[in-house]
Amino acid sequence: MNYKEVGKPLLRTDAVEKVTGKATFVADIKLPKMLYAKILRSEYAHARILSIDSSEAEKMPGVRKVVTGQGCDILFGACIKDQPPLAVDKVRHAGEGVAAVIAESEKEAEAATKKIRVEYEPLPFVIDPLDAIKKEAPIIHEKNHLYDRVPGYPSEKNTNIFHHYHQVKGNVEKGFSQSDVIVEEEFYYPLLSHVQMEPHGCIACWDTSDSCRIWASTQAPFIVREIIGHMFHIPLANIKVQVPYLGGGFGGKSDVSIEPMVAYIARFVPGYPVRLVLTRKEAFTSSLLGRGMKGKIKAGAKKDGKLIALKASFYYSDGAFGDTGCNVVTATGFVATGPYEYEHCEVDSYGIYTNTPPVGAYRGYGHPEAHLMSERIINIIARKLGISQTELMRKNFLSDGKVNAVGQTIRKGNGDLYQCLDEVEKALYSEPKPGDDSEYYYGRGVAALMKTPMMIPNASSGAIIKMCEDGSFNISVSGIEMGQGCQTTLTQIAAEALQVKPEKIRISKEVDTQFSPYEWQTVGSITTLRVGNAIIQAAERAIQKMKESVGQIAHKPAEDLIYEGELIRSKSDKNFQFESKLLALSYLSPEGHGVGEPIETTGHYYIPGVNFPLPDVGGGSCCGSWTFGAEGAEVKVSKKTGEVKVSHLAIAIDLGKAINPMGARVQMVGGMMMGYGAALTEEILFNEKGIMKNPNYNQYKLPRLSDKPEKLTVKLVETPDETGPFGARCIAEHPAISIPPAIMNAIQDATGVDLFAIPVKPKDLLAKIGGGRDGKN
Amino acid sequence: MAKIKVTITVNKLKHQLDVDEKETLLEVLRDRLHLTGTKNACAYGACGACTVVVDGNAVRSCLLKPDKYNGSEILTIEGLADGDKLHPIQEAFVEAGAIQCGFCTPGFVMSLYALFTENIKASDDEIKAVLEKHICRCTGYEFIWDAAKLAQKKLQTM
Numbered sequence: 001m002n003y004k005e006v007g008k009p010l011l012r013t014d015a016v017e018k019v020t021g022k023a024t025f026v027a028d029i030k031l032p033k034m035l036y037a038k039i040l041r042s043e044y045a046h047a048r049i050l051s052i053d054s055s056e057a058e059k060m061p062g063v064r065k066v067v068t069g070q071g072c073d074i075l076f077g078a079c080i081k082d083q084p085p086l087a088v089d090k091v092r093h094a095g096e097g098v099a100a101v102i103a104e105s106e107k108e109a110e111a112a113t114k115k116i117r118v119e120y121e122p123l124p125f126v127i128d129p130l131d132a133i134k135k136e137a138p139i140i141h142e143k144n145h146l147y148d149r150v151p152g153y154p155s156e157k158n159t160n161i162f163h164h165y166h167q168v169k170g171n172v173e174k175g176f177s178q179s180d181v182i183v184e185e186e187f188y189y190p191l192l193s194h195v196q197m198e199p200h201g202c203i204a205c206w207d208t209s210d211s212c213r214i215w216a217s218t219q220a221p222f223i224v225r226e227i228i229g230h231m232f233h234i235p236l237a238n239i240k241v242q243v244p245y246l247g248g249g250f251g252g253k254s255d256v257s258i259e260p261m262v263a264y265i266a267r268f269v270p271g272y273p274v275r276l277v278l279t280r281k282e283a284f285t286s287s288l289l290g291r292g293m294k295g296k297i298k299a300g301a302k303k304d305g306k307l308i309a310l311k312a313s314f315y316y317s318d319g320a321f322g323d324t325g326c327n328v329v330t331a332t333g334f335v336a337t338g339p340y341e342y343e344h345c346e347v348d349s350y351g352i353y354t355n356t357p358p359v360g361a362y363r364g365y366g367h368p369e370a371h372l373m374s375e376r377i378i379n380i381i382a383r384k385l386g387i388s389q390t391e392l393m394r395k396n397f398l399s400d401g402k403v404n405a406v407g408q409t410i411r412k413g414n415g416d417l418y419q420c421l422d423e424v425e426k427a428l429y430s431e432p433k434p435g436d437d438s439e440y441y442y443g444r445g446v447a448a449l450m451k452t453p454m455m456i457p458n459a460s461s462g463a464i465i466k467m468c469e470d471g472s473f474n475i476s477v478s479g480i481e482m483g484q485g486c487q488t489t490l491t492q493i494a495a496e497a498l499q500v501k502p503e504k505i506r507i508s509k510e511v512d513t514q515f516s517p518y519e520w521q522t523v524g525s526i527t528t529l530r531v532g533n534a535i536i537q538a539a540e541r542a543i544q545k546m547k548e549s550v551g552q553i554a555h556k557p558a559e560d561l562i563y564e565g566e567l568i569r570s571k572s573d574k575n576f577q578f579e580s581k582l583l584a585l586s587y588l589s590p591e592g593h594g595v596g597e598p599i600e601t602t603g604h605y606y607i608p609g610v611n612f613p614l615p616d617v618g619g620g621s622c623c624g625s626w627t628f629g630a631e632g633a634e635v636k637v638s639k640k641t642g643e644v645k646v647s648h649l650a651i652a653i654d655l656g657k658a659i660n661p662m663g664a665r666v667q668m669v670g671g672m673m674m675g676y677g678a679a680l681t682e683e684i685l686f687n688e689k690g691i692m693k694n695p696n697y698n699q700y701k702l703p704r705l706s707d708k709p710e711k712l713t714v715k716l717v718e719t720p721d722e723t724g725p726f727g728a729r730c731i732a733e734h735p736a737i738s739i740p741p742a743i744m745n746a747i748q749d750a751t752g753v754d755l756f757a758i759p760v761k762p763k764d765l766l767a768k769i770g771g772g773r774d775g776k777n
Numbered sequence: 778m779a780k781i782k783v784t785i786t787v788n789k790l791k792h793q794l795d796v797d798e799k800e801t802l803l804e805v806l807r808d809r810l811h812l813t814g815t816k817n818a819c820a821y822g823a824c825g826a827c828t829v830v831v832d833g834n835a836v837r838s839c840l841l842k843p844d845k846y847n848g849s850e851i852l853t854i855e856g857l858a859d860g861d862k863l864h865p866i867q868e869a870f871v872e873a874g875a876i877q878c879g880f881c882t883p884g885f886v887m888s889l890y891a892l893f894t895e896n897i898k899a900s901d902d903e904i905k906a907v908l909e910k911h912i913c914r915c916t917g918y919e920f921i922w923d924a925a926k927l928a929q930k931k932l933q934t935m
Binding site: 011012014015016017018019020021022023024025027028030194195196197198199245246247248250279280482483484485662663665666667669670671672673674696697698702703704705706707708712 | 807811812813814815816817818819820821823824826853854855857858863867870871872874876877878879880881882883886905908909911912913914915916917918919920921922
């Protein structure tokens, strides 16, 4: 297909605002009468609250109100209602909000929090998910089994397990009995922080007892609306959630984070906007974390390299409130095999309460955890079988007609893994690997990936198109621009669909739940696909409307008319042309009356045919879209220190159609570097009291410029997806998925050491290398 | 808290203010002057998001106390472009694809402005040393590096 606007490297439509400091984020908003909140937070990982005395705090200068959770019976959550806006009878993690001070300035609020006296009775706590499921483990939610929850999310009474996803394909024991080679290993994916550059912020103002306005740094304004409506039993239509630009999301600003708490405390000062912006420390200790998985995997294969059976268990340390993590638990189960066909597969994935901050969505949503295991295990099986890893991968790749672990048959339009792996191999192995020298071991590794967006079956996106009288278009959508570049790709999709230049398209820059179309939430890399399709439908309807109007004006059947953007022509009359813009507000005829309707249309899209996972056996038609790709790494490992240096990271992803190739490239590199951080530098740690040890930029090591490999390869493979806008599919989270196993496979290649835990610690690696590389020294 | 009288020039405009003795330049810019283009991401000088140029030097405005900024000439991201005409460093960031969420962008741009104003021929290592002090969570740095090199080229050919 020849496209005019799609596939072009359009410069980001938000770039000028952002590079001049004009782009507005929540913390930049100042409202008349605005008050400021600061939160007193628990210093215990698990403790009963015996008393709270806020009398001294209330006397402090500038203080308007001190709010605690005492007497509050509100519990919120999208899947499991297990979280109070402020701690009530006990605290479940260090950093949980215990009391809020609302004052005229942030500094006054901060000073007053120090005057609040809280008496605690410390309780035993648990951080490790495997400890948390032991019989003697402290129970974190005594009412676990009584919480209001959506069907299909079973809890186990008197345990810390709040969700168990079980999935079966075939008969795994039979599969193992047929296997010639069986490997069994245990893995660890640490807790991570998203560390969006913009700390979470929220402003809430109650105008009446049943209507409020919220400004929030959220990826999910409609979920915020739903949860706040439920918390206070007020009509959703009365809740106005507005989202300006978002300074990074990565899942950590979905489904909800601080918004329920801010809405709760603001209710105590009606008529006043109350603002809370987290400090960097609070963003670590008191918003959401990601990952945190301990896993066990057993896989069997035939001598000829046919993968037969896979059994995997995932134990998630999901923190103090499980609601945020329960869908991650399920999504992990969908992709436990990695992108390979196993005839027999059984998965158990557990969401477990622990005394850490709540753990939720984080770029990749369960997929990086599953791929850490699947892509390491494939490397180990290959060596056992004595064949190359890539040969084993190719032999078992999910491709046209193969059946994945949830029971869905893969279509050609889902993408071409073979081409992705070819591209990565070509990039990685184009030059001979350097031989080990006195300083370093050298190695290369690959890993494949697949991803599906986790969602509810009716998760939908809307678009509203309004044509202006000069022929430009206002397009309102609720996909959140958080850096991924959706504003730009959607501009290109709209320009293509309406056959006008991108300069004639203005995608809404802010989202407002009272004016913007419905959007489930901006998660799962799905904005291009779902909002893109909604825009295309709205555009088709606008074009149809224009044809009907011209038909009335010129007495021609609509089928005779051809829409060409600025002009509408006739098939039968070559001399006929009509300026589209004259139709914008309905056509004003020379006789002085209106003809036709104004050009204002809506479009919607949800992925058809998606269902909840089947009861008991899991899987079914629970995945709406698939994307495949491959990644690779070249490393050198210091013989002296065990330090790992990455010299090359590569990705080839089948994105169907690159709507904006430049934007896709940036997104791929950024994602690979996030995977790099997980593999080598990032890990949330707790001390012996269960308090986070490294909630800051100095100790939680994020990749910096010097971490960037000398070489970064991005290959965009384009096998069109017939369900996507102009063939495009989801890609945003994907590059973060398989970099850790690719790096670990490269380390194995370099040193002969098989690693099962990240981040890779030089000292441990050096100890494992011992006297030298297997068979070399 | 004791108040201190300070005089500062920000983006060529002079301001006389009574500030708290511990009030940082970042707080003055954002809360008093409503220049919110300068971002607060850590408030302890580790990420570079709040970088502005003070008397020609790139500084972390979150760490700067009144005695250090009183009497200074300050340039923030809002003062860099000439009306609608972007500064070449800004142009380079737009063209190189160096911007995603945009929260770290002003800090990177201001640091490079100070560097290239002092030494347009800064070596790659000198540029890297400056960029190393900034955190970007979105782009993976590749395109920020490209933008820095492109900016240098644009400035050299001006």
